[in-house]
Amino acid sequence: MKYIGGKWKAVILIHLIEKKRYNELRKELPMVTERTISLQLKELEEDGLITRTVHTSKPPLKVDYELTEFGKTLIPLLQSIAQWGKETAVKDNRVSKVVEV
Template sequence: MKKECVGNYVKLNGKSYPCSVSLTMDLVGGKWKAVILYHLKNEQKRYSELRKEIPSATEMTLSLQLKQLEKDGLISRKVYGEKPPIKVIYSLTDFGKSFVPILEAITKWGNQVILEKGEFII
């Protein structure tokens, strides 16, 4: 039996999951989390930069996903200044950086699918 399936569930931060795949998908799954992590993988960014790079995500969705990624420890949020306009910078934590090889594999696979079955639109 595989290690991740030895018991009835796995647990992280007080939350139970049926297996490690379920845990992983909770942390990085959905339409936008991996996309946000992808845009932060090489450098820290401000919220406005992420909005420009991910225009299909609504402001509310982007804000909620950033908060969830921060809560789960994948990104950090640093606030500079005390009065508006304040500067907020998002960056990957060490935990978030550990997901970069998976992001690169997802990107490679997606590019291969497009080359074989679709097309890049510029």
């Protein structure tokens, strides 16, 4: 739980199963403030779960985030949690169908 505890870490990690630019991640998580995403990304990087790559070849700077090999070990767990959440939402009539992760 030290690595994925909290409200948004697991959500951010599941979105980073595929490498993403910071702006892509922001668009996919409109319900999360920019400050929160930045803080969570910093903690995930410090914990060795993601890497941050800054491309400085031309302005504006572009920043990519992706799972490290250690972070990739969480993929089955994250997918199981996401699937359970979606099935529970359907069962509780919060959504009408389950979308695969």
